[in-house]
Amino acid sequence: MKEKVGFLVCLLSLLLGSCVGRFVVEKNSLKVTSPESLKDVYECAIGNFGVPQYGGTMLGTVIYPKANQKGCKSFAEFDISFKSKPGGLPTFILADRGDCYFTLKAWNAQNAGAAAILVADDRIEPLITMDNPEEETAGADYLQNITIPSALISKTLGDRIKEALSKGDSVNINLDWREALPHPDERVEYEFWTNSNDECGAKCESQIEFVKDFKGAAQILEKRGYTQFTPHYITWYCPEAFVLSKQCQSQCINHGRYCAPDPEQDFSRGYDGKDVVVQNLRQACFFKVANESGKPWLWWDYVTDFAIRCPMKEKKYNKECADRVIQSLGVDLKKIDECIGDSEANVENPVLKAEQDAQIGKGSRGDVTILPTLVINSRQYRGKLDKGAVLKAICAGFEETTEPAICLSEGIETNECLQNHGGCWQDKAANLTACKDTFRGRICECPIVQGVRFAGDGYTHCEASGALRCEINNGGCWKQIQDGRTYSACDDHSKGCKCPPGFKGDGVNTCEDVDECKEKSACQCSQCKCKNTWGSYECSCSGNLLYMREHDTCISKEVDTTVSWSFIWVIILGLAAAGVAGYAVYKYRIRRYMDSEIRAIMAQYMPLDNQGEIPNHVPHGDI
Template identity: 85%
Template sequence: MRENSWFLICMWVLLVGNCLGRFVVEKNSLKVTSPESIKGVYECAIGNFGVPQYGGTLVGTVVYPKANQGACKSFDDFDISFKSKPGGLPTFLLVDRGDCFFTLKAWNAQKAGAAAILVADSKDEPLITMDTPEEENANAEYLQNITIPSALISKSLGDSLKKALNGGEMVNMNLDWRESLPHPDERVEYEFWTNSNDECGPKCDSQIEFVKNFKGAAQILEQKGYTMFTPHYITWYCPEAFILSKQCKSQCINHGRYCAPDPEQDFSKGYDGKDVVVQNLRQACLFKVANESGKPWLWWDYVTDFAIRCPMKEKKYNKECADKVIQALGVDLNKVDNCIGDTEADVDNPVLKAEQDAQIGKGSRGDVTILPTLVINNRQYRGKLDRGAVLKAICAGFQETTEPAICLTEDIQTNECLENNGGCWQDKSANITACRDTFRGRVCECPLVNGVKFSGDGYTHCEASAALRCEINNGGCWRETQEGRTYSACIDDHSHGCKCPYGFRGDGVKSCEDVDECKEKLACQCPGCKCRNTWGSYECSCSGGSLYMREHDTCISKNVKTEVSWGSVWVIILGLVAAGAGGYAIYKYRIRRYMDSEIRAIMAQYMPLDNQPNNVHHPDI
């Protein structure tokens, strides 16, 4: 009795903390498209089970059953099916709140063929989050098999839908999750609030299974820089009046500052809550050390390996087993131990203190009170803890067109470009399209192909705009190969035109026809020339063994002698010799005259010459 009272006190402390805090109900929009009387957009609360279609939409028609309106019993008992007919819209089943768990309603709706379930509130109040049953009722096998999305709607909207349906009107609506998660940029930041306890029933089992299944995708996303992941651990403190009690000492560390519930909820056997807190702290410290070494993804390896090698059932949930796992991963064990510190000291542990602070909601994110919980881009994820569902939600957190390839695989989303090319431009002959698949749908934008940028509106036309445009589908121009020759009408420059090459005529786009140069007398017009047309050109020959010179459009004889007679050679040589001798004689003559004039001028300064008078005056020297 005392042990149960202690457990209730601990839970009371947790609940008081939650009441003083702020719990945010995560919502998506619901758009009623018909009838006209209730057409509009409404809010609905996302259930914390099933698979919400984060980043997408779901269109369906609403049905309110005439029997089993609370969906607490199987619809097979009433011979009712909600499977959509071929070509028809999926069925959204509207049910009343009350009498059984939300999850049971969803399970019965899913088995009957409904695509989604809408639970109408029974009273006028703010929307709440529909969650799975408490621990003592969480053993139902169907809980992990619910896959349809669920939403809680207000009583007033539920009444309006019922009224329209009872009046014979068809009610169509669109469930929209596209803005349920922020998607500001090309990186997603997400947190996983978890614990190391493996004895808490189906929730712990599904949590461990999720970590194992999601590890591969998480590590790839982290290693390539697409995501930034941080694990967190929920703890609470013991009331001051009970710090010295036996129960507090067994469930808390650091003198009641950090506590966790007993794993088996039995204080007389097995592991205690403080064992869980210490292991939570060890996992948080391992992440801290691994993150500082640039390998934060090792956390996934550690948690997976620890769950396999050190389970509580085998009495291996201890430091010795944990240390072996840490060493096997190559993480510095001393740094991890230093991070953990003294768990018996009456002081704050900086790591766990930071965890308690982080539990309090900031901005648009509310307090973390549900365990386990994923927080994606500062918004709490609601839905089944499943690899595909969580990956879909993370992909919804990327800015459109920046999501990694894993987000565009068939098991994550539908490729809208496969149907009618998404309504975008395409060139089927070159297999080029402006449709670009994204997680939220598709965008029509002219592509970049082999370095060639296409420009246009992306819907009605795209045109290659670079100099290399002829490399892509020949620039949309005519091109043909015959007789081993290829001709193209594409002009590979900035004119972006199509012009038939020399020897052809036509529009250059659909066709270019060979020009018969012979018939049209465009070539080979010289006397004695014979013309033969070829594809794209012509061949010209000459009669009488002559050679045709295409550049001059003329014929020359093949028999022209190229030898030069020796007589001609000697005439040329003698002519060159004579010219050289004459040039030399002229050169010698001019030099001689020049020298004579210079000598005579010098001698005239010192002695009279015969042809000069004797009274020539000479200056003094």
């Protein structure tokens, strides 16, 4: 249900005059990774349909079709398919602006197998937001079925991409939505600008279905404190000079202060705009009272139940039906009635006045001019109103690593590593990859496997390093077993791959046996005979000779045992002389020792001739 300000301007042009809101074009970044001449980061405008990959990235290769370049017809008519080949990058279609709706271009590209569509502007101007067609001109059921992301690029960038493709260059692009939404902390604040009107065809029905589908996730996030949600409602005013006109009296309350378009766009039948304003106010007051009681998530139950139990087509869109829903949810009906106040009084309503003030954009957020609009962390969400797409966008608003478990559930988190390993390094033989999936997109980071760290840029090269590196796919080095022998180019104590002795090569893909015999690097002595083996060689000597590998020479196996007799006599005489000398020294030392002992013993019993007479000892102090 996209009711724009433009609709009300057409409806009440005499009353409102012309005014232009401050509309902010929400953007994401587009990074060209090849060719070299285009490498850079550019801005592109997120389309307000399809499913932008908020919080993530998408890598693809660009194709500019030779026919149907504006994408206004089915590509099947031209026998064109954009489905990527197994192992190949997804295809991004580059289409020219003009001749048909943006949504039709995206639908045709999606049906042809494209993963995303880039629309090149046809004029030099600031980027605009590609939107769904107006309600009265949409006339297509496909609008809610568009699932590929879309982006508008400048004419200049579009022309440069076309020029590169015409030269045969491959243009690869990374669409990046990771910073499309701020993610400053562990809580996401989001607003849902909606309307209680259910008489606007398929768009109203899709909004009601979204509320039903999203209710469970929204309540989980709110109950656990992960989010702070606020519903909002757009109202317009009627200039004082026209307050008494039929248009203002049927479409406005509080003397023209708060107005809404006629639900059926027919003043003569059905409900009026003021009925919508009052029900919008009731829903806003319900949220206010429920929030004050600590249960803001009850708003989702009320809106869902009211849409089911009180539809306009069954003539139940009234206060009596709404009150029964409120009472069933246990919310204080009296407080809600007090909040609503007197809709006929010539006074401001505090709740609706606050809604009008909130509609004006502040900071990076533009004016809210489209219904429905989702605002996440003060940025307007662009894309399909779908549970999975919206939840992914809200999850992108959390600070990294603080996302609740619901954000990592299947269907929300997109594993970009499943296709072509996200463009990162891979080792098919060992089933290893540097692609690491995170909620905000894949990163190329060399892995750690079984305690072994791989080092490199993660994109083109990763190499095992440190102890035990040879245990993981032999460190990415060459290894071969032959004839019961194993040779490897990997060494735990060194980096890289180096062929072992006896081999030559790069050490990664191949190591070839070196023929030492042919290269004359072994068995060079005149009597040597060389035989090459895998990884080594065998050397032998002719005749009765023995090969010494350390010295690369041959020696005789026989030992010469002839000894000179003169040499033996010299040894005998030498030993005899040494014995005599030793005996003489022994006798001399023994005799001296015995003499000293005898003298000591005799001195104890008689004075020796050379000792003097010892005088008597008289103590001091005796008389």
